[in-house]
Amino acid sequence: MGLFAELRSSISRVSASLFADDSEPKRIGIYGPPNAGKTTLANRIARDWTGDAVGPESHIPHETRRARRKENVEIKRNGKTVNIDIVDTPGVTTKVDYSEFLEHDMEKDEAVRRSREATEGVAEAMHWLREDVDGVIYVLDSTEDPFTQVNTMLIGIIESRDLPVLILANKTDLGESNIQRVSNAFPQHETIPLSALEGENMDEVYEKIAEYFG
């Protein structure tokens, strides 16, 4: 995105906040590839501001197979209160092979059932993105190469819908974390580093949530 597209995005963000109905919470979708730490982040936000979790976390891909919503999360930053619904979505992919679940000590029937639920979940996540979210938190595992087709497509879809998007480079607690690589992949957007698991840099994340979605 060039300077003018960036300007257009800023104007759309400001006008969206000017004309928004503040009484209704914004629905903020947490998107990203499988195993980026979306549910860990959703749980971190929900626990910090409501005391409850959103859903179970796991190292097995596609643990989240249904979009899950945590309503009325009030985030207070710099004297401002932002009211959002967090929508934790299944990791987006273009392929699901049940045999990958067999590597996690699952029986075939369970692996097939899980892969079927995962495909339904991804389809549902895409539908939410087109119809039902007001903004996106895009979570990337900063130890992985961000320059993938799914990431490029998803960011393109989000930009084409003029949705405000906050890119988070997660898992900074791991030695292989490379925040610069994430920034370089999407230079048109600001990248915020964090460890959702350890709670590192959450203050900046909340400031940016208030700035982008408030």
Next chain:
Amino acid sequence: MPETTSEGGPGDGVQIDLISGARMSGKTSMEKIRMILDGVRDGKIVVLETGLTPDEESKLIEVTMTEINPDDFTGIEIESFPQSETNDTSLLGRLMGKQSSSKLTVIGPANQIQSLHKDETLISALVSRK
């Protein structure tokens, strides 16, 4: 899509369909997606001269997910170059965020095509038979 004139059967190799922008231009989003998925499910590699719009890409992912089944279809591999921003360099075009949707896109069955390398100017993929 008409069959190729090759005398070889599907078992002899991998069929690649290069689809021009002109062929896609009159089609609706769902017609494009159906054409792509029908080809890919037949084991073909589909190369689109002009790619898909972001909305069509979103629908392609959604429809692909509904068609995955454990017995014969594990999904798609898709690669395209990043959206070019330089096609419309006029001030008005840039102000309006106008971008060409033209981007070469390669789509194939996930179990037959594997991306080896991708950057802004090169996509390298390994294609295997079923």
